[in-house]
Amino acid sequence: MSATEVTRADSDEEESGRPGAASTGASTADDAADGPSSAPEPTSERVERPEPTTAPTPEPTPRQAPEPPSALTGKQAPGPPSEPTAKRTLEPPSAPSPGRRWTVRRVGMLLAPAMIFLAVRELGLLVLGWMAAENDRSVTEALRSWDGQWFLAIAEGGYTGVPASLVDAFGNRTTATPLAFFPGYPTAIRWLAGIDGDGGIGLVSAALTVTIAAGIACSYALARLGRHVRGGSERAGLILVALFAAAPMSVVLSMAYSEAMFCALAAWSLVGVLERRWLLAGVACALAGLVRSTGAALVLAVALAVIVAIGKRQDGWRPWVGGLLAPVGLIGYLAWVGVQTGTWDGWFQLQERGWGTGFDGGAATVRFSLEALADARSVLEVTTVGLIVLAVVLLVVCVVRRVEWPLVVYSAGVLAMDLGSNGLMNSKARLMLPALALLIPVALGLARRRPATIVLTLCGLALASSWFGAYSLTSWAYAI
Numbered sequence: 001m002s003a004t005e006v007t008r009a010d011s012d013e014e015e016s017g018r019p020g021a022a023s024t025g026a027s028t029a030d031d032a033a034d035g036p037s038s039a040p041e042p043t044s045e046r047v048e049r050p051e052p053t054t055a056p057t058p059e060p061t062p063r064q065a066p067e068p069p070s071a072l073t074g075k076q077a078p079g080p081p082s083e084p085t086a087k088r089t090l091e092p093p094s095a096p097s098p099g100r101r102w103t104v105r106r107v108g109m110l111l112a113p114a115m116i117f118l119a120v121r122e123l124g125l126l127v128l129g130w131m132a133a134e135n136d137r138s139v140t141e142a143l144r145s146w147d148g149q150w151f152l153a154i155a156e157g158g159y160t161g162v163p164a165s166l167v168d169a170f171g172n173r174t175t176a177t178p179l180a181f182f183p184g185y186p187t188a189i190r191w192l193a194g195i196d197g198d199g200g201i202g203l204v205s206a207a208l209t210v211t212i213a214a215g216i217a218c219s220y221a222l223a224r225l226g227r228h229v230r231g232g233s234e235r236a237g238l239i240l241v242a243l244f245a246a247a248p249m250s251v252v253l254s255m256a257y258s259e260a261m262f263c264a265l266a267a268w269s270l271v272g273v274l275e276r277r278w279l280l281a282g283v284a285c286a287l288a289g290l291v292r293s294t295g296a297a298l299v300l301a302v303a304l305a306v307i308v309a310i311g312k313r314q315d316g317w318r319p320w321v322g323g324l325l326a327p328v329g330l331i332g333y334l335a336w337v338g339v340q341t342g343t344w345d346g347w348f349q350l351q352e353r354g355w356g357t358g359f360d361g362g363a364a365t366v367r368f369s370l371e372a373l374a375d376a377r378s379v380l381e382v383t384t385v386g387l388i389v390l391a392v393v394l395l396v397v398c399v400v401r402r403v404e405w406p407l408v409v410y411s412a413g414v415l416a417m418d419l420g421s422n423g424l425m426n427s428k429a430r431l432m433l434p435a436l437a438l439l440i441p442v443a444l445g446l447a448r449r450r451p452a453t454i455v456l457t458l459c460g461l462a463l464a465s466s467w468f469g470a471y472s473l474t475s476w477a478y479a480i
Contacts, residue, residue: 113220113222116242117215117216117245120242120246121212121245123466124251124466126466127470128142128251130470131475132473134474135475137474143204145255146479147181147256148255150166151185151207151256152186154186155190155203159178162177168355169354169356170354170356176337176341179337182258182290182291182292182333185210188210188261190203190206208256210260210261211253211260211261215245215264219245222237222436223237225237225270225274226238226241226440228274229404230401230402235447236443236444243439243442244263244436248465249468249480250433250469251470252430258291258292262291262434263433265287266284266298268284269281269282269298269302270301270407272284272322273305273406274407278319278321278322279318281326282321282325283325285299285302285326285327285329286330289330289331290330293347294417297409297413297414299326299330301409304409305406307323355423355424356423357422357424358421361420362419364423365420365425372385373385379471380471380472381426387429387432388432391432392419394439395435397441401441401444411436414432
């Protein structure tokens with residue numbers, strides 16, 4: 001059969017509707033009808049047919065596609081790859097597994113807030129030890145001085161068992177004087193000291209342990225706040241922890257003082273507000289109200305956030321419960337003191353009579369600032385004036401930078417209670433420590449800088465704060 005006849009036969013097959021990929025037996029039957037001379041043609045036809053691609057073939061499944069190249073190369077076509085084979089092709093065995101690397105990073109991020117806080121506070125204690133030795137002072141005595149003595153005495157004997165040697169700022173003492181100190185911190189000291197009974201770790205060790213543990217808890221809340229605020233990040237959260245640990249008068253975060261516990265509860269309450277976890281916000285706020293009177297600023301921030309959530313019909317019943325819990329601690333203690341003293345404002349009268357503290361709208365603070373700048377009587381007083389000005393500026397920056405309004409309301413309340421009252425002016429720097437939101441703009445600004453700039457800035461602040469705190473305890477002769 002000639003090539004022309006082969007072509008004609010193919011055309012006849014297509015026109016008759018028979019598939020072009022018909023069996024070899026059908027083609028042989030057609031060739032046999034042409035005569036004996038066409039016997040060798042099937043071999044030639046089988047060799048030439050793979051070359052044209054126009055002849056339709058049975059549609060292969062996707063996994064049969066690699067078979068023709070195997071036929072052309074004379075190699076056996078591989079079967080459909082199993083799933084493990086395909087995975088090994090995409091991820092060669094030689095590639096390192098990221099599991100361990102991620103585990104190390106997560107552990108590092110988990111420990112970072114605590115390690116940063118402890119490192120900065122350890123630096124402060126080292127500087128305190130050096131200055132205490134230079135001034136012939138005991139570090140232990142310094143860490144439990146002033147208000148620490150009251151807290152330890154209340155932890156040991158309750159409000160009725162405070163030694164008569166402890167007096168107020170004017171040297172006076174009545175049976176109601178110890179009620180000026182809130183019960184949250186001394187109660188925690190008593191519970192921890194009582195775990196191993198008499199002769200155990202002791203009240204001082206228990207007080208310092210509570211303080212450090214509370215500072216660590218606060219550091220984790222601050223790291224979380226640093227991620228939640230507008231423009232925040234993990235780096236900003238860790239910087240916020242370092243700034244808090246290195247804040248002016250942060251030496252009280254290593255003392256038998258209640259600031260660390262209050263700041264921890266306040267920070268977690270604010271985390272609950274931002275995350276709309278109202279039960280956390282309410283419970284933490286209620287506990288903070290048992291630690292310091294500054295809880296009033298926290299109650300205000302939580303209450304306003306609850307009102308907004310209820311107005312927007314968010315989160316069902318939870319804002320109602322959180323809002324009801326928030327003021328329980330503060331109002332409960334103030335009411336109890338009122339019952340003990342026989343007057344509804346008993347606690348405020350104790351503060352006024354014993355420490356000269358009352359709200360005057362800031363007139364006393366302004367007078368103190370002008371006098372301190374005029375005669376520059378001491379480093380502590382001049383520095384305190386500078387810190388007051390800096391705090392007001394940072395509050396304005398928080399408003400301009402649109403820091404989340406519950407944080408701004410809380411910090412503004414803390415400043416109003418501190419700067420708007422008279423009393424001991426030397427305590428102003430310490431009483432501003434709970435105004436946590438004031439550090440957020442600084443943390444966000446540093447987070448955009450190079451790592452070297454961040455480290456150098458934080459180290460400088462930590463050194464300056466460590467010296468200022470040690471000076472306040474070892475060289476300054478008055479209460480802080």
